[in-house]
Amino acid sequence: MFGIAKKLKAMGIVGINKRNCELVLPNNPRRLYPLVDDKLRTKNLAGAVGIQVPELYATVETEHDISRVEKMLQNRDEFVIKPVNGSGGKGIIVVVGRHKKNWIKASGDRITIMEIRRHLSNILSGIYSLGGTPDTALIEYRVHSHSIFDRIAYKGVPDVRVILYKGIPVMAMLRLPTRASDGKANLHQGAVGVGVNLITGHSCGAVCKNEMIEHHPDSDEPLLDFQVPFWKDLRLLASRCYELVPLGYLGVDIVIDQAFGPMVLELNARPGLSIQICNQRGLQHAVDWVDRYKEEHNNQIPQDAHIRSELAERLYRDLVPSAEVTETDDKEQPEIADNKP
Template structure:
């Protein structure tokens, strides 16, 4: 169901829309102990945490921590035609550089996901900016990760532009409560980032099927580049994806969490990132607010006399958090 803006306060309450103040004060501040923030703010720690729990993540090729180590870049990428560079403490997708091939060997020139060339010197400058904190939370000095580039799954081929879509799931008290697929566009430069112009398509929690979407907080039904409808795509292994998201709540100790998963063509689901402050556009993508679903989880958990497994929590979410027709 589409949310048509502007919208009255009464309608916002009916839809259960969570605003920024409520999210920050009631869910993030109360449900996320600050001592656990580094586990998700630092992508290196998140990757290690997931691997220790037996969850799949993109392979890490190298970590650049000092300007001196940038000179090792030719050796690091020598055996890789494709790779991704990202700041360990970045936010909102800023600072991520995706290389999807080489344009020449001598001198080495790579090709970015946008199709534009990138020399080793340009990539080295990008690494320097990451180390200087250009993309980190609070502008603090950072580290740069060089890792496996996820191979595009054909599942979303008709409703995505160049980049790799991902699936964002909000987990509350260990229960997946809402999900969306983030679809890259020309405007987002092939990145699955809503702030840069990607589309967020809601997902039916029961069926794992995409719904209509949102772009810049506006309801959309078709992808602007491919002109294909974004709804009606069935996500394979939906139960397993929800279980994976539920387990991320367990390993981080956070009660309100965003889990980003990508579907790799060869390796299947991979955890891309964890977020202690997930945004609220997911509500517009689903045409429904988070509050009603969160309240249902609270009633369920408060009634229980035991802790459910990740599989049981995923089952419950599918049975009890289907879209509402308000």
């Protein structure tokens, strides 16, 4: 037992108690939590500084709003309904099409206007919110996953989780939906986590249900030769979120839309630790690297997001010296539209 603990410590593995006591509590002022726990506030803050997020169609705050929802949705064939203060993907409904008077969910099941009203009422009652408090529902643009993910994702929309420590990207993973996760990019529900090289965006390991894998469990497609598109833009986008909400330990979830490219989906003040498994290294060494950098630079972290993003490359080279550092080929990056969703 003590041998295992010693080995994990040498690898820099951070456990949940250490995360809470040494990363979350000292670095994340509780007064800032509402800025990330409330998805509407996060969306408004991001939009105000030009960070791209899925377009908001409507908010539902009262039972009176629910009575008007059919009119709100009459010209919408696709949309997403989610609780403002939800977590873990609970309470989210993704609508991908329409059939006569009904809509079609991502699962292929049909949903009626009465079922939508009932679901909205449940959201307002706080069934899905943190702490069970009364909540608000968002109706927003449905992200169309970039076609580059078609062969390695099951139905849903993959996302990229980037962990920032004091504003510097220190670890990242691509989360891929599976049949077991019901098309959701949630590792606890059975999605695949793929470690990401911070320099190039190439995959460097994959895990599903805490087991290392090399192929997607549904498609059997290889996962270890994949490159996340727009990687440097995406890494910079994550870095900019520290200026949005200056939490010292912050998770940034980004999706890549087929038409509009990288978008911030949400922020997380308590990002989980499974990211260490798919990257096959611990967070502690990255945290120590950032702390040393800060100490060596007059106790300062650069204010410029571009510099913080580039520091992630120095960090990765120092911590993973054997890593492939071939630069991304911008010519092979897919094009995106200039207009916003």
